[in-house]
Amino acid sequence: EIEMTQSPAALSVSPGEGATLSCRASQSVASNLAWYQQKPGQAPRLLIWGASTRATGIPARFSGSGSGTEFTLTISSLQSEDFAVYYCQQYNSWPPKTFGQGTKVEIK
Amino acid sequence: QVQLQESGPGLVKPSETLSLTCTVSGGSISGDYWSWIRQSPGKGLEWIGHIYNNGGTTYNPSLKSRLTISRDTSKNQISLRLRSVTAADTAVYYCARERPERWLQIIDYWGQGTLVTVSS
Numbered sequence: 001e002i003e004m005t006q007s008p009a010a011l012s013v014s015p016g017e018g019a020t021l022s023c024r025a026s027q028s029v030a031s032n033l034a035w036y037q038q039k040p041g042q043a044p045r046l047l048i049w050g051a052s053t054r055a056t057g058i059p060a061r062f063s064g065s066g067s068g069t070e071f072t073l074t075i076s077s078l079q080s081e082d083f084a085v086y087y088c089q090q091y092n093s094w095p096p097k098t099f100g101q102g103t104k105v106e107i108k
Numbered sequence: 109q110v111q112l113q114e115s116g117p118g119l120v121k122p123s124e125t126l127s128l129t130c131t132v133s134g135g136s137i138s139g140d141y142w143s144w145i146r147q148s149p150g151k152g153l154e155w156i157g158h159i160y161n162n163g164g165t166t167y168n169p170s171l172k173s174r175l176t177i178s179r180d181t182s183k184n185q186i187s188l189r190l191r192s193v194t195a196a197d198t199a200v201y202y203c204a205r206e207r208p209e210r211w212l213q214i215i216d217y218w219g220q221g222t223l224v225t226v227s228s
Contacts, residue, residue: 001169032212043202043218044153049209055216087153091212096168099153 002026002090006100012108013078021103023071023088031067032092038102039084047086048073075105083107110135112203112219120197120226126190130203130219137179141206141213142186144177147221148199158206158213159186193226200224 003026013019023033031051036044046055048064051071061076075082088100116128132142143158157167159177167175176189190197200221206213 034214036215043221045218046214046216049214049216089153089215091214095155095157095166096170097155097215099155101152 001096002029002093002098004088004090004098004100006086006088006103008103009101010104010106012106014108015080016077017108019075019078019105021073021075021086021105023066023073023100025069025071025090027093028068029090029092032090033064033066033071034089034091035062035064035073036087036089037082037084038087044087078105080107110205110217112205112217114201114203114219114222116222116224118223118225120193120224121228122194122226123192126188126193126197126224126226128188128201128203128222128224130186130188132184132186132203132205135205136181137184137186138181140208142179143204143206143215144186144188145202145204145215145218146199147202148196150196151199154199156188156190156201195226198224198226 005024007022033051035048038044052064063074065072085102085104087102111133113131120126141158141160144156159165174191179186202221203219204215205217207216
């Protein structure tokens with residue numbers, strides 16, 4: 001089973017500032033990595049797939065990069081609706097498909 | 109737009125069977141892959157397994173001995189049965205669509221989730 005490790009666990013950011021979230025896989029997942037956003041009481045929402053491709057309707061301020069074992073989600077100029085928990089997930093080697101433990105982006 | 113709605117008991121007794129149904133609209137379960145995922149405070153997001161277009165299934169090895177995922181194409185529903193539950197199975201259970209991308213699948217649409225508590 002591939003273990004996904006996200007850092008930091010929590011991040012305090014002021015609106016309008018940028019944020020960089022990291023995700024590391026215990027072994028290579030090539031570019032087969034997705035990022036999800038989850039708000040309280042809601043299901044996760046797909047943001048990025050293929051490590052860097054934005055899902056339909058996702059604003060350009062969200063960008064993903066990386067391959068192999070190291071990945072980054074960057075949010076430029078955070079808006080109020082961006083404060084949430086973000087998860088990475090690998091779909092390269094399964095079963096099982098595995099998720100990171102999440103990074104909570106909080107208002108500073 | 110694909111929509112998924114989970115339904116089933118919110119409370120299950122230890123050692124009994126957890127049964128959930130997911131009703132899909134806006135898409136046919138005869139295509140794509142359809143999965144169950146759960147989320148608990150202790151274990152985070154956990155992929156349970158999926159059923160795919162020919163009715164085949166793939167399960168999380170950690171749950172495989174207790175798990176059955178099935179489908180009813182006439183009702184456009186997928187189902188989850190998890191036997192011999194314990195408190196560790198308490199979680200919000202989501203059904204989701206996995207969109208094929210080359211030979212892989214991407215989880216793109218999620219239901220709203222349903223909380224299942226295992227308690228006597």
